[in-house]
Amino acid sequence: MQVRCQRCNYVFTLSREETAAALQEVQETEIKHYNVECPKCRRQVKVPAQAIRRAQPRQDQPSDA
């Protein structure tokens, strides 16, 4: 999934593994945002949990929507 840094507007891509890890944390902790580090400016970038859920490719997870 693509993430845009709110500080420097650098757009970078989370790998499938990173996205999966983010999704797991979102689901386990019910956080509203997942923090990733901008590779350019090293700032913590907040990724909305909803965006992470949307970015996740289809799996055998039940949809609770």
Ligand SMILES: [Zn+2]
């Ligand atoms: Zn940045």
